[in-house]
Amino acid sequence: MHLEEKTTDSKPVFSGKVVDLRVDTVELEDGSSATREVISHPGGACVVPLDDNGDIIMVKQFRYPFGTQLIEVPAGKLNYGEDPYETALRELKEETGAVCDKVTDLGVCYPTVAYDTEKIHMYLCEGLHFEDRHLDEDEFLDVIRMPFEKAVEMVMNNEIPDAKSQIAILKSMVIINGRTD
């Protein structure tokens, strides 16, 4: 059983609104045992919304763990059982008012592989039309628009430290640069 771990015990510690936490005991490949702290999270979806002028639509909001405002691509948590594609389009509409004609799958990322089950699905959304936005009751955020190239620059310069935004913007850049039409 090279590069495997076998669960021998599992203790639930906390069950919250956003995360659950458990501490498992595992058997390692040399027969010794170790503990694994595991955060469970339903996962999320995010969107790079790109309009016909080549502008990206992003959101600025307060991020409590860092005590500061961050600029990110629109994103949200999956409802249990929800298709991540539906989550992505729902959050895009709720946070920015945009609906879109064309969606490109940017794949998935695992933000914290060592101790958290969260997966984030990413999409590039083009052909935007704007309707009303409908934020959740306890959601406060500002919508920000900038040239896509400026967002790439901000990722490279560390002005957009959010991981999902960095990945989704850089993958979009690779896809857009590779288009021949």
Add this chain to the structure above:
Amino acid sequence: MHLEEKTTDSKPVFSGKVVDLRVDTVELEDGSSATREVISHPGGACVVPLDDNGDIIMVKQFRYPFGTQLIEVPAGKLNYGEDPYETALRELKEETGAVCDKVTDLGVCYPTVAYDTEKIHMYLCEGLHFEDRHLDEDEFLDVIRMPFEKAVEMVMNNEIPDAKSQIAILKSMVIINGRTD
């Protein structure tokens, strides 16, 4: 206080080897209150090790939250008070046996902005020399070497879902492509 949240209460829930968890109560900008589940983590550092032939050195290990092996760039947790640059070089040496002549700062990413304080510092390491590797006692991993372009392809194709690896590899690609020497 637009886009701010004020802590009004904080309850520690769990203190572990890898993460701590607390549940805070905050006052939102409309005066209403909400709870915030916050994971604390010391942060980490990761490395894109690139040898003189243009190969990247990565590691394959079992990732318990996903119950599977993942291919990632070498990385590790910061010891408290440790400079992330030192962590990066230490983990590179421990996991792959490599030391390097040239380091380029790739900035920092926040993997899970909504509920986790973790920050990961990223570096591109070139001019590699190989010595002995010294894994931690409970650490099991395989070293993998492939052309850097293959790793970029695997990021784009979703075969490397780890977020820090996706960012560090794509940022390295942008930097390497932009070099004029």
